[in-house]
Amino acid sequence: MTGEDTAAPPVLLVHDDREYLVEPGTEKGTDLGVLEIPAEIEPGETIETHLGTEFRVRRLRGPDLFHHFERTGAPMVPRDIGLVLGETGISRGDRVLDTGTGTGVLAASMARAGASVVSYEQNPEFADVARENMVLGGVADAVDVRTGDLTDELDDLDPSSFDVVTLDTADAPTIVARTPELLVEGGFVAIYSPFVESTREVARTAREAGLANVRTRETIQREMDFDDRGSRPSTAPVGHTGYLTIARNE
């Protein structure tokens, strides 16, 4: 795992409201005709279906993952992915331990920022979908999706072998308790949890494990409306997604 892709990365093909995430060298059937995607395709080019409809080629960006990955549950929204990236400082060279993979948007986003990710998913079918998503996201070589329960594997992981641990599962406390061994000094653990009770348990475990700077934040976002009458927060705000608990190994 190097964090570098060697094959041409997947691209988006766009025509009006149609948008497909495809791998170079493959074929894609659409209601506007079949697209033969060249192995050497470049963003900014256009290609035609066999019926002559043009699609523009666009480079994949992180927020596109949210829309194009096959879902096995509600994927983490770009805002929450950003909060994890910002609060843990994910960057190139990072080794990340992640569970549960789910749709894989977080794992892929961390890989796209340069990290090598080992991600555990208990459900074998979900893990298969996640692996396909990693290929679509151009990060198959940077994300190792493992089918299994991370809590069973903790003893087999090398000590101090991860820079960041990211958790989005119900048994997060069990893993949090072991993060002081798993993380390098200065490494972060980030736990995403929807309910107060589980979040409380996570924060308590982090403190008891001796992690530093344990803090839980809730994020409320509101869209602003600007119209001819004036400016105001939207009457239809964005709802609660989850609590984010961050702690550091010091």
Add this chain to the structure above:
Amino acid sequence: MTGEDTAAPPVLLVHDDREYLVEPGTEKGTDLGVLEIPAEIEPGETIETHLGTEFRVRRLRGPDLFHHFERTGAPMVPRDIGLVLGETGISRGDRVLDTGTGTGVLAASMARAGASVVSYEQNPEFADVARENMVLGGVADAVDVRTGDLTDELDDLDPSSFDVVTLDTADAPTIVARTPELLVEGGFVAIYSPFVESTREVARTAREAGLANVRTRETIQREMDFDDRGSRPSTAPVGHTGYLTIARNE
């Protein structure tokens, strides 16, 4: 600019509450003695001052930039950096146009996630500090801090030569109006602005320029308190930092 560092990157030296961000191959005077930092230093090692006090060597992480960069103003907090990263999907290979540099935490964070950044700062002294900060952040080769006013340089930039534009200056609307030329298709512009009036102007300009999915969000975060009595949001919440407006070139 390659997004890859060749020299050994800066490291943190930690002893109790003391923490220094230093470059390998340099010397650092402290009240506990002088530290000679070897050129080949590695995280996890320890080094001693000439008085025999041990410092542990720690890898630099994004949130450390906020504390260790020399400040020329209030730097963007990790949360807001994360929101920019998440909403624009900054990743390796991205070419980013940024202004105003300020302390440079955003520019450095984007570089650490793999981007090549051109960042404009009008104040020559601030620009000098930002350049030193980029060295300290290990991203001197990935961030080109240019002294000057980006609004004067717009005609000299190549069309479609940026994946993302990030703006944190009072004249953001002037630049937003030009982003459809500067950005590749699918590229994002992210504007950070503290006041409603300037934010409104930014959003209006983005719409008039034909950018898609223009939306402005305000982020409210609250720390949760967990103690023996129960769980509740903190009575001392995190305050307003700014509005983040995101738009896409489609």
Add this chain to the structure above:
Amino acid sequence: MTGEDTAAPPVLLVHDDREYLVEPGTEKGTDLGVLEIPAEIEPGETIETHLGTEFRVRRLRGPDLFHHFERTGAPMVPRDIGLVLGETGISRGDRVLDTGTGTGVLAASMARAGASVVSYEQNPEFADVARENMVLGGVADAVDVRTGDLTDELDDLDPSSFDVVTLDTADAPTIVARTPELLVEGGFVAIYSPFVESTREVARTAREAGLANVRTRETIQREMDFDDRGSRPSTAPVGHTGYLTIARNE
């Protein structure tokens, strides 16, 4: 105007999901038959339609006004009514100047807390509806709904003749500028305004007029969800209603 009703007050008649706000001594046709409402009806009693269906008699409470008043626009929600009541301390004996009446829920609520209210409504049809609503709310003798534009009447009002002024109109600043004359010492003005720009103008005018403790607050409310999985803020929060600016005449 005494703040005391002499006739029997209106009551609610309830049968399953049907709920009618009616005046004693009148007749009400329903799909379950006609209700003859005795002049001396008491909460806790039951009455029957001519077809024999029983309705229970219930005393009217403030939040019922929101559902039973005929609407001429979006009425102020119980939460915002409460904030006006709490921040101005409306109580018996208060003389309140109010505009624009609209549906009249705020005027009626203040009257129900013991205030005598003079309320201006520019639209004659809306004023007629508001007067009927005051009868339905049992406060016809405590709320004087006047058809007209308060800004034209300011010179005819006695100085220091009001304890509280409540404003919910676009020309609120014009009236705010005159509140130091209209209010007794220690009296409050409360201005409800949906947009930042108009709210800013209101706050500026209040300060320039010499009012004290001028402050504008925005209220964000979130419903909490409690289920078997745990506790969390609702994913469907209550949206923005308006800014409330409060100032005091000192």
Add this chain to the structure above:
Amino acid sequence: MTGEDTAAPPVLLVHDDREYLVEPGTEKGTDLGVLEIPAEIEPGETIETHLGTEFRVRRLRGPDLFHHFERTGAPMVPRDIGLVLGETGISRGDRVLDTGTGTGVLAASMARAGASVVSYEQNPEFADVARENMVLGGVADAVDVRTGDLTDELDDLDPSSFDVVTLDTADAPTIVARTPELLVEGGFVAIYSPFVESTREVARTAREAGLANVRTRETIQREMDFDDRGSRPSTAPVGHTGYLTIARNE
């Protein structure tokens, strides 16, 4: 208990930053001299200390209670009092059962809006202070502060004898379970609780007791700053106070 005062009500005496809440017919020593307060004093008048300093006479308003009542704990803030008033529709003629009294700002505010209040306070010294506060608030005849634990008295209260029940104690669930008997049909119970866990218990009990429209809301308020640079939410927002759970007896 009639909800009407017969003696002249307490007034505020104001001189620059000095402000005293006093009863007519008493004497008040100040550092500017002694004030003999006439029994027939009226708001708008002025009186002099024996040293000749003038104080203006001002009518007491609800928000003044927060500053002038002697405190036996943190009193409920005007905002939360307003939310209770607005969501339950407290008005003249209401019979309210309240516990724990604490400083008594809520009980006094409900009395000032026309309610007759029976309020229980376990701590005898706190109850004494609350009784004095009721005199100062001009509502001694409308608020019956009883020393004791309401949970011990539940069997002695008449069924359907209250329009509203307001609770701010740790044993609120025990009382909530009995509110269907205590309240008239259509009556409200309002429970104020700082922690998620106790709030959850309160909401669960209310649902199990068969109360209708059980909902818990959290209120976040933010001050707006308007200055020459523009408009924005304050960087120093108002913190969490408590959750308010409202339910109705239907």
